[in-house]
Amino acid sequence: MYVGVDCGTQSTKVVVVDIDQAAILGEASRPHHLIEGDNGKREQDVSEWIAALTEAFHEAVGEARIDAREIRAIGVSGQQHGMVALDADGQPLHPAKLWCDTETALHNEALIERLGGRVGCLDKLGLVLQTGYTASKVAWLRDTHPDAYQRIATLLLPHDYLNFWLTGERVAECGDASGTGYFDTRTRSWRHDVFQAMAPELSPEAVLPRLIDSHAPVGTVRSDVARLLGLGDDVLVSSGGGDNMMAAIGTGNIAPGMVTLSLGTSGTVYAHSDVPMEAEDAQVANFCASHGGWLPLICTMNVTSATTKVRELFGFDLTTFGERVASAPLGAEGIMALPFFNGERVPALPHATASFEGMTSLNTTADNLCRAVVEGTTFGLRYGFERLGELASQASQVRLVGGGAKSSVWRQIVADVLDVDVICPRLTEAAALGGAIQAAWCDTQTRGRGESLAALTERLVEVDLDTLTRPRGEPVRRYQELYQRYRQALAERYDVAP
Numbered sequence: 001m002y003v004g005v006d007c008g009t010q011s012t013k014v015v016v017v018d019i020d021q022a023a024i025l026g027e028a029s030r031p032h033h034l035i036e037g038d039n040g041k042r043e044q045d046v047s048e049w050i051a052a053l054t055e056a057f058h059e060a061v062g063e064a065r066i067d068a069r070e071i072r073a074i075g076v077s078g079q080q081h082g083m084v085a086l087d088a089d090g091q092p093l094h095p096a097k098l099w100c101d102t103e104t105a106l107h108n109e110a111l112i113e114r115l116g117g118r119v120g121c122l123d124k125l126g127l128v129l130q131t132g133y134t135a136s137k138v139a140w141l142r143d144t145h146p147d148a149y150q151r152i153a154t155l156l157l158p159h160d161y162l163n164f165w166l167t168g169e170r171v172a173e174c175g176d177a178s179g180t181g182y183f184d185t186r187t188r189s190w191r192h193d194v195f196q197a198m199a200p201e202l203s204p205e206a207v208l209p210r211l212i213d214s215h216a217p218v219g220t221v222r223s224d225v226a227r228l229l230g231l232g233d234d235v236l237v238s239s240g241g242g243d244n245m246m247a248a249i250g251t252g253n254i255a256p257g258m259v260t261l262s263l264g265t266s267g268t269v270y271a272h273s274d275v276p277m278e279a280e281d282a283q284v285a286n287f288c289a290s291h292g293g294w295l296p297l298i299c300t301m302n303v304t305s306a307t308t309k310v311r312e313l314f315g316f317d318l319t320t321f322g323e324r325v326a327s328a329p330l331g332a333e334g335i336m337a338l339p340f341f342n343g344e345r346v347p348a349l350p351h352a353t354a355s356f357e358g359m360t361s362l363n364t365t366a367d368n369l370c371r372a373v374v375e376g377t378t379f380g381l382r383y384g385f386e387r388l389g390e391l392a393s394q395a396s397q398v399r400l401v402g403g404g405a406k407s408s409v410w411r412q413i414v415a416d417v418l419d420v421d422v423i424c425p426r427l428t429e430a431a432a433l434g435g436a437i438q439a440a441w442c443d444t445q446t447r448g449r450g451e452s453l454a455a456l457t458e459r460l461v462e463v464d465l466d467t468l469t470r471p472r473g474e475p476v477r478r479y480q481e482l483y484q485r486y487r488q489a490l491a492e493r494y495d496v497a498p
């Protein structure tokens with residue numbers, strides 16, 4: 001029996017998987033609260049992650065009707081890029097600053113310049129720093145909270161922190177480490193020189209966690225945590241990884257030829273690559289995968305965060321929201337949303353704000369505004385999909401995950417806007433499933449059975465044929481025109497090349 005945990009932006013999900021029966025026996029989630037500020041601040045209290053994990057774990061195990069002592073290993077997935085700065089006692093020095101925090105955008109720009117611009121970043125890191133990466137958050141802490149900064153003993157990412165809570169070990173792995181901004185994604189190693197340029201008072205040898213391979217264990221669960229969760233002795237914790245890396249595993253995207261697209265708080269599009277990607281476009285992040293290989297990725301900051309904002313304005317539940325989107329005509333009668341409620345990463349517009357264009361006294365209806373925000377976020381993903389070049393365009397099918405993938409009308413909009421077949425895995429909580437699969441891989445590698453990751457994903461990742469959605473001729477053509485209008489708006493308003 002294996003457990004996968006995914007600490008996303010809005011909630012922590014837990015799944016219980018029986019790999020012998022190839023069955024998902026239980027799943028549960030608990031929400032987190034976001035600490036927001038007008039200046040782009042997006043933070044979370046790490047104790048909420050622990051509480052959510054613990055509660056969701058008990059519920060998922062209960063639903064699975066198993067004894068928790070049957071669990072052999074746990075794999076943890078986490079929202080990428082967040083900064084968890086710990087003191088010498090392992091206590092957080094500040095709430096976790098999240099991937100979607102844009103308060104640190106100016107620090108990011110300064111770091112890029114310090115590293116020698118786009119060329120210097122590529123040379124040192126194999127990717128160009130983007131708003132939200134961990135490095136700018138460390139620089140921000142140094143500027144704004146020098147006392148806390150001076151006391152940093154360990155710098156972890158969100159999933160590293162949960163691994164630390166589970167095991168007491170301060171460890172990192174290459175997939176999530178790729179998004180720190182002080183890690184060379186080609187050689188899969190920390191860049192101490194880059195770290196020191198950003199944080200000269202700290203010793204990288206001391207504060208950066210030990211790197212392990214994706215299939216290696218972080219350690220075993222500490223006895224007090226084992227008691228809290230009802231686990232037996234010697235429960236392994238696998239390396240885990242960033243949520244996109246783990247969702248790659250959970251969608252079977254571990255070899256070339258497949259694309260995963262996530263409609264979560266963020267929107268992401270990514271594909272496996274056997275070699276590091278030398279992207280022309282700085283917006284493509286050449287991340288390492290958490291299963292070996294690389295996972296070139298683009299990320300937009302406004303997907304369900306934007307749709308939720310509009311949905312809640314009208315007081316709609318998810319079902320009503322889906323019905324309203326479906327009942328508005330394609331193109332929302334001329335209303336187009338640039339949904340940058342939280343700035344944007346791709347395209348790089350950290351200070352942008354959201355706008356709805358083309359509103360008149362006749363077309364300004366709740367239905368049209370709901371449809372426009374879904375279409376606008378999907379246009380953003382098409383922009384990202386195009387940046388991935390052949391890696392995306394050669395895919396014959398896109399695997400759709402994240403909360404928004406549960407909406408059939410949104411699946412159709414994605415298929416029509418991207419002009420590609422889309423399908424969901426049976427478990428759309430793909431990052432949590434990826435955690436459980438990686439845990440099984442780690443356990444069987446460590447304890448003898450030696451099952452390959454490919455064999456495990458083949459057995460455990462199942463697509464849901466009922467969700468297969470194909471692009472339709474006329475809507476594809478109409479969305480092509482509307483996407484051009486979206487690009488035109490980006491060019492006029494923000495100088496993004498058309």
Ligand SMILES: Nc1ncnc2c1ncn2[C@@H]1O[C@H](COP(=O)(O)OP(=O)(O)O)[C@@H](O)[C@H]1O
Nearest residue numbers: 008009010011264265304308402403404406407
């Ligand atoms: N049927 C649906 N239609 C639109 N949005 C949905 C639907 N179901 C869930 N969501 C949204 O998905 C989001 C959660 O997605 P998830 O991938 O779990 O996010 P994260 O991992 O970033 O926390 C929530 O904002 C939720 O409102």
Ligand SMILES: O=C(CO)[C@@H](O)[C@H](O)COP(=O)(O)O
Nearest residue numbers: 009079080099264265266299
């Ligand atoms: O920053 C990125 C990817 O680079 C985001 O994808 C985060 O990893 C958050 O993921 P979700 O909470 O939206 O799943």
